[in-house]
Amino acid sequence: MLLDLNIESHERLIGLIICIIGFLVCVFFAFRRFGHYRLIVDTPTALIRSAPQGYVEISGSVIAGEDGQLRSPLSGQPCVWYRIKVDRYERNSNNKGGRWRSVRRETSQAWFQIDDGTGICLVDPEGAMAATQHKKVWFGHTEMPGAALSTSSFQQYSARLVGSFASGRYRYTEELIFEHERLYTLGSFQSVGGGRERLDLKAATTDILRGWKSDQAALIGRFDADKDGKIDQQEWYEARKQALREAKLQQREMDKMPTMHVLGDPKEQGHPFVISTFDEERLLSRFRWQLGGFMACGLLAFWLGLELLLTTPV
Template identity: 45%
Template sequence: MLLDTSALELHEVVISLGISCGVVLAGFWLGFRFLKRYRLIADTPTARVQSAHQGYVELQGQALPSPNGVLHSPLTGRECVWYHYKVEREKGSGKNRRWVCEREGTSDEWFQLDDRSGVCQIDPEGAEVKASVRKRWHGHTPSPTGEPPAHRPGFRFNVSFGARRYRYQEELILEYESVYALGRFQSLGGGLDQLDHSKETGEIIRQWKGNYPQLLARFDSNRNGQLDPDEWQQVQSQARDEILQRQKELQTMPTVHVLMRPDESDQPYLLSTYDEEKLARRYRWFAYGSFAALLIASWVAGEMLQAL
């Protein structure tokens, strides 16, 4: 036994064993999760927007705002194309001191990625975002006043003098920043969308039947209060004509490329302003750290088991 457990009481050994087992499970899950992300980033070739295949792809380009214009971050008002913020308040004192989230928010406005071959619309909903523009600072008001303090290396005192303290956090993707994206790519319009005529026709008829008096007013030509077989044929014919018109309209629309969260749960949706090599390296070290924690926790759990 390399770990001296003689000074520990039984309940302390049991608690230590439970914590160690929890770390083992977390390290196992996180290690393989980070390792999978590393392999996906390292092994997936970068596609071009103009020629990317439909499905799971990797893109790199410049971030541009949506046609609605740039966003402004809620805490600092800084112009950006995406933001995440959090405001926390310090509660309690001494050993009971903790940070409690007061409010938090993430922008859901789409932005664009331009890789010079084309422009892709980015839907940030459900994405795991790693932004290099990230700041955390403190203050004494629910909303920060002024700009966050400039980063200064070295030791910094964190004194509140008894006043209520707040902690602010902000992550941004700025306009024209380089963006790495890994997600589900889909091209819409430009004659690429083919409607399922049978399915769409049935859906239109179901919508019409939802307002049956109006349906009778349109197609009950003999006014007998019901739709006869020949009148039902007219209903189906009119619905098919509407679907054909929709298909023609889709064919005249310009092609729009969209990147969004994959349908498959095992395919992560990643957005990052770190370059591909740096992002892959971060996930690789995260995986190494998780596996190292797993090994250490396994050793501690073994020592605790021997102490029981």
């Protein structure tokens, strides 16, 4: 044993439980991160123009969505995506120390676009595991701040010191994706329009007839050929024929729609939805560091648990 522990039986038991839980948590997250790492490595980059339907990797330049750029609620900077967090520092009741408590979290859900030179793809960011190069942390005295600080490491480090040891009561965290940035994505790719969608003509006809039947006066006025105030079997047959023609017209209109590509959350276990302004190699490097951190923590928990197990309680 490397540690000379002097603990009682109940302390040893609690320590063992904590070490076991810590070890299992670290192993779980290490395997999960390794699975994500392998997916990024093994999934080839596809071109939007010829990408297969399903889980794909796409890289390109960011374009704002149809409604234009967003504004970050914290700094007011124009962007296509943001994630913000506001924490308030609350002192303990004994006025010794304290902790940061979250008072606001928000992630934009507006769609934006990505252009890889062969085509344009819409990106639905909901549910994405996002990693951005543009991340700022600063401090202030009100829940909503003024302008954010520069991204330079010295200024951010100074802000942390000032916010932690001076009188700043609020901490602001902001992550942004800007237009024209290079974006790496990994998610579920689907193409719609261009004649890909086929209507169930029988179901569409039934829906049209159901809509007509909800307004009996209009239905009778349109199809009551003998003017007896009701729809007989022959007139209903004509109504069905007209509904079928309208369903086919809907299909022709759908066939005229241009092809549109959409990337979103695959919602499948073990298949993450990733959007990142880091290139693939830097993203993999971050994953390797995170994997190494989980493994190191797991080994530490295992070693401490072994030390406690071999310790004779007093």
